[in-house]
Amino acid sequence: MSERRVTMADVAREAGVSPTTASFALSGRTDMRISVASRERVLEAARRLGYRPNVTARSLRTKSTQTIGLVSDRITTTPFAGDVIRGAMEAARRQDHLLFITEAGGDRAAESSLVHALLDRQVDAVIYASMFTRYVTPPKELFGRPVVLLNCLAPGFDAPSVVPDELEAGRDAARALLAAGHTQGIWAIGGHQAVPATPEGIIAGNERMRGLEEVLREGGAHLDGVVECDWDTLDGYREVSALLAAGTRPRALVCLADRVSFGAYQALGEAGLSVPGDVSVISFDDQDIASVLRPALTTLKLPHYQLGRLAVELILRGGPLEAVVHRVPMPLRERASLGAPAGE
Amino acid sequence: MSERRVTMADVAREAGVSPTTASFALSGRTDMRISVASRERVLEAARRLGYRPNVTARSLRTKSTQTIGLVSDRITTTPFAGDVIRGAMEAARRQDHLLFITEAGGDRAAESSLVHALLDRQVDAVIYASMFTRYVTPPKELFGRPVVLLNCLAPGFDAPSVVPDELEAGRDAARALLAAGHTQGIWAIGGHQAVPATPEGIIAGNERMRGLEEVLREGGAHLDGVVECDWDTLDGYREVSALLAAGTRPRALVCLADRVSFGAYQALGEAGLSVPGDVSVISFDDQDIASVLRPALTTLKLPHYQLGRLAVELILRGGPLEAVVHRVPMPLRERASLGAPAGE
C-alpha cells in the first residue's frame, strides 16, 4: 500500500544497532544473546517509529505465511457457511493467522485454479470444505500437502476429516422422542438418500436414519414409515400434505432437515393440526428459521462454528496431520415443537 | 508448504538462459528484447518443470500481493454476507486476486488488530464492510490507504462507498403498490429508525420510507399509518397482531424487512386473513425465506452480490479511488404476496 513503511533497518538505525540485533530483539529469541539494554532500545525505537514487520518479506525466508486457505464448493448457497468461516477465522486469529476464503462452485477446473492461487501465495495449509457432508475427491494439487477436510470424507486421501456426528444426532433425536413418550405413530420425512443432486452420495441422511432407528428399536419403538424426498421446504410441504390426505395421522414427525420441517408446518397448519399439540416435530440442522418458526423448532444443531474452528486448530496444533475422522457433536436445541404424544 | 517448489532459477537453468531472461520471457514484457527462440525455450522449460511463480516473493519486489482484505463487522449473523463475499471473490478471481476475509464483531480493538494483520500482509486494498447500511468511522490505520466502503458511508473519509439504492427501492415499492391498485389502507411496519442497537443510525429505514411516501403521494395515495418496531420476526408478529386486535383492517402492508413480513404472515394467518386475498404484503431484503414462504413474498432485493462485486471492481479498475457514493439498484422480486386490493 501507499507510503513507505518503517522497516527493520530503520529501527536498527534508530536504536544504534545492527539489523541482526534488531531482528533478534524483536523476535524475542533467547538462543542468541542480546543484552537487556540493547533489547530495550530496539523495542523502544520500534514503538517510537510505529514499526510493523512485513509478513510477506518474512515468509519468504521462513516459509510460513501465517495464512490458511479455505476452498469450498459453495459458501453462499448455504446459510451455514458464515459459521464455518467465523469458527475458522476466530481460531486462526487467536494465533495471528488470516484466512483466504475461496469458492469453486462445484467446478473442478475452478477448484484447481483456486488451489493453485492459494499455493502460489504459500499458504501454510488448506482447508477443503464441503457444505454438505459427503465423500469428495480433492484436486490432485493438494496431494502431499497439509490439508484438513471439513464436512467431508475422502477415503485414501491422507488428511484428517472434521464432520458432524450425524449418527449420534440420529440417536439423540430418538432419545428425545422416547423421553417425550413417543413410541408409535412416528414418521421420518426426508428419508435416507436425500439431495440426489450430489452424486457422491449424502452421508447425513443415512447416518441420521441409522442412529434414529437403532435407538428407537432399543427403546421398544419403531418408525411407522419413512417418506423419501428432497430436503426442501416444498418437498416437506408436498409429502406431509400427501400423507395427511391419505388419512395417516402421525403423532411425531422426524424431519431430516429444517427446511423440510418448515414445509411440514405449512402442511399441518393447512390441515388444522397444531404443533406439538396434535403432532410433534423434531428436526436436524438448526437453521436460522428454526428459532423463528411458531412454535420454535426442536432440532439438532449442525455444529458449523465448531467444524471451522476444529479444522484450524488441527492445523495450528502443529505436528503431522493424521488421517483421523473427528466427529463433532450436534447439540439438541430443545424448543417448542416436541411434546407428549397426542391423546395421552 | 512441504517439498521444494520449482523456482525461476530452475527454469532458467533448464532453458539455458539467465534468470533475467527467464523472468522477462515469463512475464511476457516487450520492453526488454527477448528473441522468440529464447522465449519459447523458457516457456517450454517452465511447462515441463511445472513451474509456478511464488507470488509472495514477487510481491516483495513489486509491492503488489494480488490480494484484497475485507473487514466486516459481522459476516455470520446476517444471511446476506455469503453473497457479498461471493460477489467480491468472483470479481477478484477474474483478475487473479484472492480475498482475506475477516470479521471484527463490532469490537474496535479487534478491528484495528485485523486491519494491521491485513496491512502487515501487504494487501493491495481493503474493503471495509458493514452488514447494515449505516454511517461508520473506519479505524485510523486505514486513513490514506486504498479503501472501499461497502454498505456503509463515512463522511469525511476519503474513499468510495458502495451502497444499495434504498431510496429508489422505497419508490419502487410504492410504484408496485400503485400498479396493483392500492391507494388506501396501506400500513408500513418497521418504520424509520429500526435496529436501535446501532447508534450510528440506520440509513435503510429512512430512505425506504422516504421513497415510499414520496411516490405514494405523487400517485394520490398515502400511508394510513406507520408502526415503528425492530426488524425482527417477533416484532412483526406482535405489531401486526396488535394492529388487527385494535380493529384495523389494512389492505396492504409494507414491511421494512423480510423478517418482519414473516412475523406479519404469522399474525395474519392466526387472524384468518389470507395473503394477498385479504391483505397484500410487500417487503424489502429478499432473504432466503422470502421465496419459501407461502405465498412467496414480493420483495425488493438487497443487491449484496453486486455490492461485493462492485467494491472489488472499483479497486481493480486501477487509478485513484475517488470518494463517490455508488448506489446499486435493488431489483423487485415479484412473487405472490402482492395482489389487487380486497373487495374491488
Add this chain to the structure above:
DNA sequence: GCATCCTGCTAATCCGATTTAGCTGAGCGG
C-alpha cells in the same frame, strides 16, 4: 601468562522473484 570460554554483537548470505545497468557482437554509415 596463555589457552579457553562465554557474552554480546555484526557481516554476510539467503529466500525467489523483479528490475536496472551494462556488456557483447553484428550490422551499418561514412
Add this chain to the structure above:
DNA sequence: CCGCTCAGCTAAATCGGATTAGCAGGATGC
C-alpha cells in the same frame, strides 16, 4: 577501418526480513 547503433542477453542490486558464521573482548581456569 572506425565509430555508432541496436538487438539480445546477463550480472548485480533490490525488496525486508531471518539466519548462519564469526569476531572482539573480558572473565576464567590452570
